[in-house]
Amino acid sequence: MRNHEIQLIDQAGVNHGKIETIVAIKMAAEVGLDLVEISPNTSPPVCKIMDYGKFKYSAQKKAAEARKKQKIVEIKEVKLRPMIDDHDYNVKMRAMQRFFEEGDKVKITLRYRGREMAHQDIGTKLLEKVKSDVAEYAKVEQDARFEGRQVVMVLAPR
Numbered sequence: 001m002r003n004h005e006i007q008l009i010d011q012a013g014v015n016h017g018k019i020e021t022i023v024a025i026k027m028a029a030e031v032g033l034d035l036v037e038i039s040p041n042t043s044p045p046v047c048k049i050m051d052y053g054k055f056k057y058s059a060q061k062k063a064a065e066a067r068k069k070q071k072i073v074e075i076k077e078v079k080l081r082p083m084i085d086d087h088d089y090n091v092k093m094r095a096m097q098r099f100f101e102e103g104d105k106v107k108i109t110l111r112y113r114g115r116e117m118a119h120q121d122i123g124t125k126l127l128e129k130v131k132s133d134v135a136e137y138a139k140v141e142q143d144a145r146f147e148g149r150q151v152v153m154v155l156a157p158r
Contacts, residue, residue: 009038009048018044075154077107080130082116082123093133100138100157110144110151117149127153 008016008024011033024047028035034052037045076099078092096106108130110123127144134155142154 003045005044007044007046011049071103073103073105075105075107077109080110082126103157106155108153112149123151
């Protein structure tokens, strides 16, 4: 019992206004229920006469419902090569579009092999093409940067 007075709401939802804490506890005991603090940060704190077990159960249900609704954003990876064929490119673009619709981020990895390192302009043009193709439903979160023999770019849904 930290507070001398509380704002009391009974089991029927009727507001009794400011009441002494001891009186409120006795009222709750008379009806065989508990005195539950609803909002402790107000002055005076708001308390309600209710079954504490049911209160905890409904709070757990609300928390579980909230967890069910939230979406974990995953990072999907799409690997490309500088000399990718048009059909293969279109297949990858459709996959990326599906990822964006599901709310996931996409990490594009463009890998160079052997002498392809001498023709990095082809890869740069390919990444620019990807950027322009997904511009309407995705934005660049991390611009293209080299990591050894590969270029990495991260796109996020709009």
